Amino acid sequence: MDEGNQELARLLGRVALRDQAAFRALYQATSAHLLGLAYGILERRDRAEDVLQEAFMNVWNGAAGYNPAMATPMTWLINIVRNKAIDKLRVGKAERASTVALDDEAYAIADEAEREPQRLMQAGLERAKVNTCMAQLGASQRQAIALAYYKGLVHTEIASALDAPLGTVKAWVRRGMDRLRVCLEQAGVTA
């Protein structure tokens, strides 16, 4: 676990003991990153902020259930936020006016990151490695994975967004994830 995650794990331990100052510090350290993820999926700030708020209430009430041996703190937090955002997305699907555009829009979100000030060297390095690995995938594989991870779409939705048969989309995801896994492991991004 890197230094940042160790500090987050320490804060989570304090939050489990009802330490409000630690909760605030945890929120300040992670909320912008987590809101970025929720916003990518929901595409509306108000809904993304609702998800963020609910997620942090879960953190407040459930920090005692966090087990550092099983997941890094950031992964644990990301899981909570993504699950809530995806739930909200699916509940609100009927309200959504438009479908996802056919271009590389989903991944464009990731590209914007290149222009963000890199506040932390480690985060910047990791970001660059992920971008490099994503770039090594075929365009279809990359789009399918980006639509799933950044946009919360399921196979059938990806198939209709990319105008491809379901079986083909499943293969893109499977092969893309295999290549991504190997690339990230070689780059030392994942344990």
Place this chain on the structure above:
Amino acid sequence: MNYLRPERLDALARDYALGLMHGGARRRFEQVLRASRAAELAVLVWQERLAALAAPVPPLQPSPAVWERLEARLQPAAAVAPPASSRWAWLGNILSGRALGGALAGLLIATVVLRQEPGLVGLEPARESLPASYVGLLLDNAGKPTLLASSRRHGKQLTVKMLQPIQIPAGQQATLWALPKDGAPAFKVGVIPAQGTATLPLAAPAEKLFFSVARLAVTYESDANASAPAPAVVLQGHCVKLW
């Protein structure tokens, strides 16, 4: 369908972690997750890998209102004591029609301690009932309450609080054991401190480990890898479900 064939499991874990499952498939796989350690681990591995994908997402600063709403929710009714009747209702439910014997005294003491130390089991101050938890109160051989152990029903850690210090012989470890009621062999929960508090990681959710456990005991072990408790029991007590 056999979910647990390794290759199949890896693919399902990947799809689940990526968010590709929905509806019935998601619910069915979540049932598998609760029952299978292998499935849980497969998902954890994928979630850890996928977390890297979050790195390039540009951060978005939340508006101040989000924190203000959160802060307001942290202590909404903290100053307002819940009505006495409902505060004790859960105790009545537990006690009615059940002969708990020694565990009764333990529960009452545990309740007092838990109410003073809500952080022990992660209670919200304003919550009217205790969350589903496993609680054990261990007495020494003189009958004095010495160790309080608690874990949330689905939690993966056990909090231990020493109510009075114990004298651990040099070179030995005070080891906490769980004794299943069906006569199955005792299993080691972890090593406890002589005083103060400790958090012991659990290999599985408390529910899975303690479901059939009736009693807890502490022995002094000179072999850190001992697979069964030494005959001389130092502390012992009931392990009860708080729901």
